[in-house]
Amino acid sequence: MTLRAVIIMALGMVVAITATPLGHWLESTMVSHVLVELPLLVVAGIIFALPLKPVSQPLLNWVNRGGICGLITASFLLAFWMLPRWLDTSLGDPWVASAKYGSMVLTGMILALSWPSAHVITRAVVKIEFLTMFFRLGWLYLISPERLCNNYLLTDQIWLGRGFLLVGLALTITWAYPILFGNAVLEQQLTERKLSID
């Protein structure tokens, strides 16, 4: 498949989510909203950034040394949409909804542009922080004392909490496995990248 085809598919996906009933359907439960729709938008963003890389690298290198600024921005964007209040508002207010769609795609692009220049330790820290956040959010959603959204029920929150824990667990296994038992790609990356902060 050519890059162009992949980008067109990603574009199609974004359109489907933002402008067809698919979006509504995904947003009808909290779990699919947070754990399916938002990640799909981020993935689309990552794909959109693929052709950008060679062009914008020199400028980005300057602002985004080691990918750190970008990764921090992306995590704040992600964290913002983990707040039930804004998730809820996005269902009723088209402006907030557009901001959500746009910022998730943007998050994907920022991630894609920052990740390659991130040092292996930065990447590891981001991954671990990501996992830890899944566990924390899962726990918080499970114990949240009351309905946090107008559009979702308490049980929706509990399902989301379980979803977070499950995804966190799955990611832990996926990421830990190659580190524990080794795989060629990873080894190569690790030997290629050496730190230069001292």
Add this chain to the structure above:
Amino acid sequence: MNDSTAIAPMPGSSKLAILAYLGISALVYVLMMVLGLLMRMGQANWLGLPADLFYQIMTAHGAGMVGISGLAGSAVMWYFLRRYVDLTVGILWANLAFFLSGVVLILGGIFLGGYAGGWTFLFPLPSHGMGLWGPVGAACFLGGLLLIGVGFLLLYLDVARAIISKYGSLARGLGWPQLFGNSDETPPPAAVVAATMVLLVNITGIVAGAVVLVLILVNLFMPEFEVDALLTKNLIYFFGHVFINATIYQAVIAVYEILPEYTKRPWKVNKVFLGAWTASTIMVMAVYPHHLLMDFVMPTWALVLGQIMSYTGGFPILVVTAFGALTIVHRSGIQWDMPSGLLFLSMFGWAVGVVPAVIDGTIAVNNVMHNTMWVPGHFHMYLIVGLVAMLFGFKYYITGQDGKPGMFDKLAFWIYSLGGVGLSVTFLISGYFSVPRRWAQHMPEWVGLSQPAALMGAAVALGAAIFAIRFLTSLKHARAV
């Protein structure tokens, strides 16, 4: 296994960082011991220590000792591990920066914010200061721990990176191909095996700690999020047990590296050695329920696991290390000086300290001994006479103070070791008579035990102060290999 002449000397910045870790730890140990002494003097009625101050001091002593042991242990690991893999100096400094910022927050939380809920921050203590501390004091303490955790996370990730890029995977770092397969490649050196185990358990522990700390922080400011007390307790003790145990598993690398230099015999990494480290990797993570033996709501299987793991978990590494140390030293014509003497003492302290720990890990015994002075008794034994002796042995070694010890050193050695054993034994005896731990004010009947204990504590602090001064005044002779 290693011939130090073949190893490239450390660049200046690494050496400086290692000496900074060790120097800071020497000072902090003495300072925290003085705090310990103050507590014991308060319990002995020799010092009018108000209860609120006692608990602040207890919190600072606990958190300070555990944290500084982590820092000093990691310095020992780093110093020897760099002989085999390529570590990053910048990260070593970054960890120190995180550590010191964390310490500032913690001290602020305790002595300005009034937080006195113990280093174990058990839920719901942080949010129940009863007027002694508010959410801000507690949050500073918890935030400080979090910062320190981030620093160590960076350090262990760098160790992981270095080991993986040399050996391919962490399983190889633990020597699994040699242990489980029939690989006849030479296994990784002892230092690498130990470091791999430590990074595995500590990264896991830090993640658990980072989850529970943030949840408790959320609860501080939004009490409607009621975290489950039992789950937080599980996570806290998982993290706490792993972290404090890992300090000794890092410091012990000094034994694996220094004794061979002294005896000119290699430290053998055989299947038994590898098996012990692999077994302990699992067991050190599975044993923490021994802190929850009194929590009747815990599932029984977990408590039984805690007891079984307590019986088996502490031993493998201890046995291979102590046995290895004895065989390597036996008829080697080793010269006894401060480094080798302290390292050997540490084997003794470690081994002796584990015994009361195992006894208390028995459910039937724990019913009686839980939260008595028996508990500080066992851990002061293997921390003072084991871990800290090991660390000071390394400090003598790295500053080139080997060879015939001076009078002061010999004196300090005996004051420290006898004081350490004495202090721990008095704790144990108090525990045997069911004197509770963590009581600011002791009943008149208990004071008779607290008084000799305070004297012993003074001896330990004095011995450690001499060690520290000898280290700090010999820094210019510090070795770079």
